[in-house]
């Protein structure tokens with residue numbers, strides 16, 4: 001049934017578990033992603049969060065934006081912390097020390113936390129098979145510390161540690177493909193999502209939480225501050241990323257790939273890059289190169305989806 | 310009443326103490342000389358003799374992180390490490406104490422690289438001295454077993470809520486076979502109540518743990534930690550007392566041996582205490598008025614007990630197992646110097662660093678250290694430290 005659930009704005013959970021009043025920048029689509037994820041997960045959830053924007057903006061002592069049990073320990077270890085929560089509760093429930101209850105164990109981290117410093121712990125947690133969901137909020141740089149590059153920063157983006165200059169295009173490496181790394185662990189569920197597509201996002205989170213075993217969701221989370229766009233454009237840029245096939249929406253269930261959204265009309269990548277301060281230095285030739293890369297990557301993905309498209 | 314003692318490897322006995330405590334989660338990563346402890350726990354779980362989750366993590370950093378998550382949901386949590394493992398997990402080690410997450414670690418003390426060495430000294434534990442954990446040092450197998458159970462009792466007490474490290478010398482203790490008296494499970498149950506964490510993570514009682522602290526509040530959180538660990542002291546004593554009444558084995562923060570009429574004392578921490586006592590016996594026969602002061606509780610440091618034990622003596626010869634490079638010498642001696650600074654009747658302190666990375670310190674060495682140290686003290690030659698046994 002879960003597979004076919006239908007969303008309309010009136011059916012969306014009204015309750016908020018990540019509440020307003022937090023300190024995210026205006027137009028932060030990462031905070032929106034967290035809010036949507038929490039709506040889909042509901043109250044019976046324990047969240048372990050990595051250091052980063054979302055942790056800082058939601059928990060300045062003595063306040064909290066969290067209505068579910070929430071723990072932050074450090075930058076690289078939310079996957080290990082949630083492993084411990086899951087293991088602890090599992091043991092206590094089995095031994096009768098705690099009443100039986102279905103709880104969603106969810107780890108959350110940014111792209112820096114996930115793709116770089118927390119890669120080992122994440123791999124360990126996925127490999128061990130905990131009943132958990134890992135959500136990566138990918139805003140394509142270390143935003144909390146001032147827009148430094150991560151290995152998930154896209155080719156050509158200018159950040160404070162991959163600045164564009166006379167001798168550099170900015171980020172010189174291709175974006176690390178985290179969902180593929182998750183898939184390589186042979187876990188039951190992997191998906192990409194974007195907070196500009198809220199129903200798709202929530203449906204995937206619901207599916208992931210219903211599955212037993214590890215699941216991984218990678219959410220493109222537009223950051224107006226780091227991408228140097230207007231706050232009111234955050235949702236639009238999320239849509240552009242998806243409609244230009246820069247960030248395709250798909251899911252992988254038990255190894256089976258499926259696109260969950262196909263653009264009605266595929267936009268040129270230029271439309272997506274245009275207006276983003278982090279890409280403003282790119283020449284036509286460089287944009288052409290990025291266009292080619294996007295097309296290649298999409299073709300590879302389509303093949304995995306059995307040619308569907 | 311004579312009770313049955315088993316000849317058993319100390320690591321195994323320690324693991325069995327953790328199993329008798331009915332731990333819920335064990336998360337650890339292999340490193341010598343700790344390995345036998347967690348291997349045995351894995352085996353007990355595999356054989357169905359211990360109902361626990363054994364989490365075979367990807368690193369020590371993750372081990373400590375898993376332990377934090379597990380303790381945060383109120384599960385009884387155990388881990389063990391040494392040396393490089395402790396160094397790798399040190400980031401989270403500090404946080405565990407700051408977040409008041411009770412757990413027990415068997416810390417099989419070993420030197421730090423480089424050069425790589427698997428052998429025993431105290432350089433690993435000194436690195437995390439200021440992390441806010443309760444640290445206890447044991448001297449033999451029986452104490453290792455006893456203190457594992459004691460550590461759970463202290464850590465999980467609502468008045469304490471702190472992680473506890475049981476420091477035992479790598480190889481010297483971990484790999485020895487010793488006669489050890491076990492307590493029965495009923496006694497364990499009486500001594501160690503079920504862990505009931507008040508604000509554990511649970512959907513029925515949502516709490517936020519590990520928040521962000523602005524300058525307006527950080528200072529206060531640190532004072533709360535300082536008070537927290539100091540306030541653990543009465544519980545520490547009470548747990549020892551109860552253990553003593555159940556087993557006949559009584560422990561104290563500072564243990565003294567033949568100190569009442571001693572003019573001077575040797576001060577040790579960890580397994581060297583037993584050798585020191587033997588050597589002191591021999592020296593006593595020769596007319597030396599010497600005693601032994603053994604530090605069992607390292608954090609919270611028992612200032613009053615220590616002062617009571619040593620004020621009025623003429624000299625202390627402090628044996629350290631680590632160096633603070635470019636600093637005041639051994640970490641134990643420098644603490645003791647400051648504990649006594651300006652006090653009436655304070656003995657002078659001579660500091661030796663010995664037994665680094667498994668370099669043997671035999672009875673003869675103790676004898677030399679004690680007699681040479683005494684002469685130094687009486688000659689007011691008390692600056693800095695001496696690296697004992699350094700080859701020319």
Ligand SMILES: Cc1ncc(C[n+]2csc(CCOP(=O)(O)OP(=O)(O)O)c2C)c(N)n1
Pocket residue numbers: 030051052053054075076109110111112113114137139141142143144145150
């Ligand atoms: C061990 C460690 N190294 C570095 C940092 C500093 N740090 C905190 S958050 C952060 C970047 C977070 O980036 P990301 O995970 O992408 O999350 P975002 O803030 O972008 O949401 C860094 C580098 C830290 N807290 N801990």
Ligand code: SF4
Pocket residue numbers: 023024025026027028029030031053054057139143144222223224225226
């Ligand atoms: S820097 Fe970006 S991700 Fe961080 S709070 Fe601001 S908009 Fe959100």
Ligand SMILES: [Mg+2]
Pocket residue numbers: 110111112137138139140141142143
């Ligand atoms: Mg980021």
